[in-house]
Amino acid sequence: MNLSIGLTINGERRDIVLDDPRITLLDLLRERLQLTGTKKGCDRGQCGACTILVDGRRINSCLALAVSHDGAEILTIEGLAQGDHLHPVQAAFIAHDGLQCGFCTPGQIMSAIGLINEGQAGGDPERIREGMSGNLCRCGAYAGITEAVLDAQKVLSNTKTERAA
Amino acid sequence: MNEFDYVRPTTLAEAVAAAATPGAAYLAAGTNLLDLMKGGIVRPSKLVDVTRLPGLDRIEKLADGSLRIGAMVRNADLAHDAAFAKDFPAIAEALLSGASAQLRNAATVGGNLLQRTRCGYFYDAASRCNKRAPGSGCDARGGDNRLHAILGWSEGCIATHPSDLCVPLVALDAMVEIEGSKGRREIALETLHRLPGTTPERESVLEPGELIVAVRLPASARAFAAHSRYLKVRERTSYAFAIVSAAAGLVIERGTIRQARLALGGVAPKPWRAQAAEAQLAGSAAAPGAFGRAAQAALAEAKPSGDNAFKIELAQRLIVRALTLAAQGTPERIPALPASPFSSPAGAPHV
Numbered sequence: 001m002n003l004s005i006g007l008t009i010n011g012e013r014r015d016i017v018l019d020d021p022r023i024t025l026l027d028l029l030r031e032r033l034q035l036t037g038t039k040k041g042c043d044r045g046q047c048g049a050c051t052i053l054v055d056g057r058r059i060n061s062c063l064a065l066a067v068s069h070d071g072a073e074i075l076t077i078e079g080l081a082q083g084d085h086l087h088p089v090q091a092a093f094i095a096h097d098g099l100q101c102g103f104c105t106p107g108q109i110m111s112a113i114g115l116i117n118e119g120q121a122g123g124d125p126e127r128i129r130e131g132m133s134g135n136l137c138r139c140g141a142y143a144g145i146t147e148a149v150l151d152a153q154k155v156l157s158n159t160k161t162e163r164a165a
Numbered sequence: 166m167n168e169f170d171y172v173r174p175t176t177l178a179e180a181v182a183a184a185a186t187p188g189a190a191y192l193a194a195g196t197n198l199l200d201l202m203k204g205g206i207v208r209p210s211k212l213v214d215v216t217r218l219p220g221l222d223r224i225e226k227l228a229d230g231s232l233r234i235g236a237m238v239r240n241a242d243l244a245h246d247a248a249f250a251k252d253f254p255a256i257a258e259a260l261l262s263g264a265s266a267q268l269r270n271a272a273t274v275g276g277n278l279l280q281r282t283r284c285g286y287f288y289d290a291a292s293r294c295n296k297r298a299p300g301s302g303c304d305a306r307g308g309d310n311r312l313h314a315i316l317g318w319s320e321g322c323i324a325t326h327p328s329d330l331c332v333p334l335v336a337l338d339a340m341v342e343i344e345g346s347k348g349r350r351e352i353a354l355e356t357l358h359r360l361p362g363t364t365p366e367r368e369s370v371l372e373p374g375e376l377i378v379a380v381r382l383p384a385s386a387r388a389f390a391a392h393s394r395y396l397k398v399r400e401r402t403s404y405a406f407a408i409v410s411a412a413a414g415l416v417i418e419r420g421t422i423r424q425a426r427l428a429l430g431g432v433a434p435k436p437w438r439a440q441a442a443e444a445q446l447a448g449s450a451a452a453p454g455a456f457g458r459a460a461q462a463a464l465a466e467a468k469p470s471g472d473n474a475f476k477i478e479l480a481q482r483l484i485v486r487a488l489t490l491a492a493q494g495t496p497e498r499i500p501a502l503p504a505s506p507f508s509s510p511a512g513a514p515h516v
Contacts, residue, residue, distance in 0.1 A: 003171065021171035021212070024199070044200050045268060057241075057270040063199045064271065067171055068192065068214050115266065120245070126501035133403035134265020 005070040009033065010079025018067055025069060026050045026061035029076060037077035037106050041136075048135035051107040051114070052076050058114025060134075077106035080113075088159070089113050092152035093145070100139035111135045112149045116156060123150060166202045173214040177344055177378070183213045184374040185346060191215050191376055193237060194271035196264075197280045205290055206297060207281075221275075221378060224249060230384030233342075236275030236377045240330070241266070243274060253382065254495045255333040255393035255412050262397050262504030263329040265404045275377040277330045278341065278357065279369065282434075283406050284324035285309065295321045296365040310471030312408055315464075315480070317433035322365030323470035324434060326358060329504070331436035333395055333412035336428035337386035345375040354380070358435035365434075389414030389426055393495050396487045397430070397504040398479060407431035409480045410504065413487040415451065422446045422455070427463060427488070432480055439463035442484070451492040453485070460484040 003018045009029075016028070026043070029035040029052070038061060041049030045063040052061045053075040080087035089112050092098070099105045111132060121127035128149050129142070137145065174180040184191060188210035192198060201207040215221070221237035224246055232252070234243060240260050243249060250257035264272065286292040286304045293302035305313055305323050313323040331354065339354040357369050371377075397410035410430035416423040425446035429437040442463035449455035460481035467477045486506060 021169065022166050044203060045196060048265065048267060051267055058267050059271045060196070060267045063194075063196050063268075065171075065192070065195060065199065065212075068173070068195070068216055070173075111267065114270075118241075118245075118266070124501055130403050130502050131266050134267045 003067050005067060007066075007069065007071070008073045009035070010074070010076060016066075021065065021067045023066045024062055025052065025054070025064045025066050025074070028066040029061065029074075035076055035078050038110075039103055039106055041104070041107075046136075047104070047107075048111060049104050049107040051110040051135065053110060053114055056117060058111050075110070075113075077110060080109070087113075088155040089116070089148070089152040092148040092155065096144045096148040096151060097141065098144040098148035099137075099141050104135060104137045104139075108132070108135045108137065108145055112145075112152065115149065116153050121149075121153075123153070125150060166199075167205070167208040167210075169209055170211040171214065172211065173217055175217065175219075177218055177376075180213055180215055180218060181344055181346055181374055181376060183211070184376065186211055187373070189213055189374070193273040193276040194239075196268050196272045197276065201281060201288075204288055206288060215376065227381075230387075232382045232384075232386075234274055234380045234382070236273060236379055238274050239270060240264070240272045240274070240277065241269040244269070250499070252387045252390050253333070253337070253393075254390060254499070255395045255414060256330065256337070258499050258503050259329040259333050259395040259397075259410075259412065261499055262395065262410075274330070274380055277328055278354070278377060278380070279371075280326075280328060281368070282324035283327045284313065287324060296324060296361070296368075299364070299366045306471065308471075311473045311475075312431075313470050313473055314434055315432050315467040315469060315473055315476045316429075316437055317360045317435065318470045319361045319363065319365070321363055322361035322434065324361075324365070325431055326433065326435050327406045327431070328436060329395070329397065329407065329410060329430060332410055332428045332430035333393075333414075334380065334382075335436040335438050336412045336414060336426040337389070338383055339386075340381040340383070341377055342379040342381065343371065343375050344378045345372060349378075351381075354436070355438055361434050368434075388416050388424065391495055392417055392491045394487050394491045395504045396483055396490065396506055398483055398506060402502055402505050402507060409476055409483050411480070411483045411487040413484070413491040415446070415488070415491050417451050417492065420450055420452075422449050422451050425459070425488075427459065427484065429463065429480060429484075432467070432476060439484075441465065446488075453489070456485045456488040456492075457481075459488065 041047035190209035244260035392415040399405035414426035442459040
């Protein structure tokens with residue numbers, strides 16, 4: 001059963017032929033398109049390592065069939081930096097030691113961008129921790145992650161204000 | 166995961182026709198279905214993708230004042246709809262206490278109603294489970310069962326229904342609109358899920374091929390908006406299923422409860438409406454004595470199904486807490502930790 005779908009991945013339009021409807025967005029990215037920045041942790045929606053943005057919203061790519069997302073716009077960790085210029089959330093994770101081994105980091109960063117876009121947390125660290133609870137970190141870098149998200153949120157809202165001015 | 170055919174119908178009629186084949190299953194976000202398929206727990210031969218069906222992703226107020234929520238509305242969109250959260254704060258709080266932000270962005274209202282139990286023995290293909298393999302037995306009895314049911318269970322199955330959303334919905338008399346090959350019908354949410362009895366594999370009254378298309382809340386459900394809470398005790402403060410949860414809604418006039426709504430989650434094979442407790446509360450002073458009597462009435466029929474007698478006491482205390490907080494008034498904003506007993510206003514008694 002061949003199924004043709006179109007996706008825009010990190011700004012690039014891709015026509016993709018799926019030979020099997022079982023392929024998840026995660027497996028498509030990692031195994032077929034060599035975009036291995038998105039990580040496979042539990043593969044069951046429990047750890048958040050596979051978090052990507054689909055049409056601007058963070059989801060677990062391990063629990064999303066690729067074929068069902070025909071036409072979607074996908075943003076992965078590979079699509080964030082502009083050359084050597086890191087996305088503010090990436091830079092904040094480095095500045096605040098929001099990682100140790102780094103395996104969960106792409107998912108943490110994509111989830112943080114989703115959270116900031118949702119605009120629900122404000123500057124409340126408790127709301128940020130709650131909003132990031134779908135991303136597990138076995139190294140326990142949570143304190144740094146929360147600080148990174150708070151900081152990146154400030155940077156991004158300042159950038160927005162400057163653009164508006 | 167087993168192999169399956171995939172179809173993406175563009176009309177409701179096509180979807181219902183496609184799902185008439187034995188072995189077919191509807192696919193919405195797939196946040197529960199794909200998990201079950203990866204574990205080999207369910208093995209559909211065909212997936213009918215209903216995510217593109219027109220008109221199922223709307224939240225609309227009908228002429229009679231009721232609110233119609235399309236089955237494909239995503240959990241996060243419903244919870245963050247300002248008008249919805251103002252009228253139905255306990256539902257918004259329940260939604261935001263469930264799963265993670267990523268899952269809430271994907272998961273749908275219809276899918277939430279039909280999600281399967283999280284009983285570990287149901288998920289473990291090597292265990293005996295009457296729900297997964299009828300007649301095979303139940304390894305949860307005599308197994309690790311401290312989180313299992315205390316109400317409505319049977320010798321054949323002691324699993325609980327894991328939904329948060331369903332708990333305030335059933336308290337507020339939600340209706341479910343269902344499309345099938347014989348046309349449209351509607352039933353009360355309270356009658357959607359079946360108790361296990363001797364057929365735990367039959368979890369709802371849906372016929373094969375029937376599709377939930379919407380959930381409707383009656384206009385009268387808005388009466389509880391000023392005094393509504395959802396509280397949920399979990400083994401961690403976020404991203405965990407309920408051990409016990411409670412949705413409480415009150416209409417209070419000069420200190421007297423005119424109407425009460427109460428339902429429990431995590432305690433039974435279905436969202437559990439506590440009507441005996443509601444009757445106790447109506448006409449009483451909104452005070453601790455009445456809340457305690459209501460809690461006792463709600464759990465009067467409860468009995469442990471294993472190492473879970475503690476859930477009876479826990480449920481009673483949570484009911485008192487939920488009613489106390491509801492009587493104090495719905496908070497202006499959903500707490501930072503939605504539905505958490507650790508996130509309530511200063512001065513409230515600890516569970």
